[in-house]
Amino acid sequence: MTTPATDRTVGQIAAESPAAVRVFEKHGIDFCCGGKIPVAEACSRKGLDLAGLLAEIDQAIRTPAEDPTDWLTAPLPALIDHILDTHHAYMKIQLPRVEARLAKVLHAHSDRHGDMLRALAAVYGAMKAELDGHLAKEEIVLFPLVRALDGGAKAGPFHCGSVQNPIRVMFMEHDSAGEALAEMRRLTSDYRAPEDACNTFKALYFELAEMESDLHRHIHLENNILFPRAISLE
Ligand SMILES: [Fe+2]
Ligand SMILES: [Fe+2]
Secondary structure, X not given: OOOOOOOOEHHHHHHHOHHHHHHHHXXXXXXXXXXXXXXXXXXXXXOOOHHHHHHHHHHHHHOOOOOOOOOOOOOHHHHHHHHHHHHHHHHHHHHHHHHHHHHHHHHHHHHHHHHHHHHHHHHHHHHHHHHHHHHHHHHHHHHHHHHHHHOXXXXXXXXXXXXXXXXXXXXXXXXXXXXHHHHHHHHOOOOXXXXXXXXXXXXXXXXXXXXXXXXXXXXXXXXXXXXXXHHHHO
């Protein structure tokens, strides 16, 4: 890939290159839900030098990628399998585990960090509830529909009509998860554990930051690659 043009969106560049995703992540540039803006604008919002960022992406593209698959051209069922095996499987283990850890930390540290931890637990709890339903909707409704469309079926026989209907709902829920992640990052001062944090507290922040990273990649694969490809099948 050549150096991306400056008027292309962050989401487009991320869709073409997993290496660019790593660079965006490093600089805190939102490449999934907030990825609809031109890369030049994303840079100026972050106070970053555009030429420097593009050079960094170029450099990252030339180093071997951790996931070498080109999901823009790989078969759609393989992309769905990858999302299920990598991201849905991860969320199903981590969503309840982090919830339990957060409850434990809140119990142990409520005297000094109660307000922040209660706010964090409220945002996390709402996000988890929405994501539990969201994963199920993708697995039960949307992904089977996309597999059928990929196999040559028309959307008509499905009760939800056009594939654009469930996709619209998924987009809204992704935005909602993105807002929850941003709010949790704000509440925790970018996941910097307080001086008096115990190891469970630190583990909680580590796991929340890891979940954020995983969810950004997950939503990116769906918003920027799977959904546009599914819509183009109709
Ligand atoms: Fe998903
Ligand atoms: Fe999703």
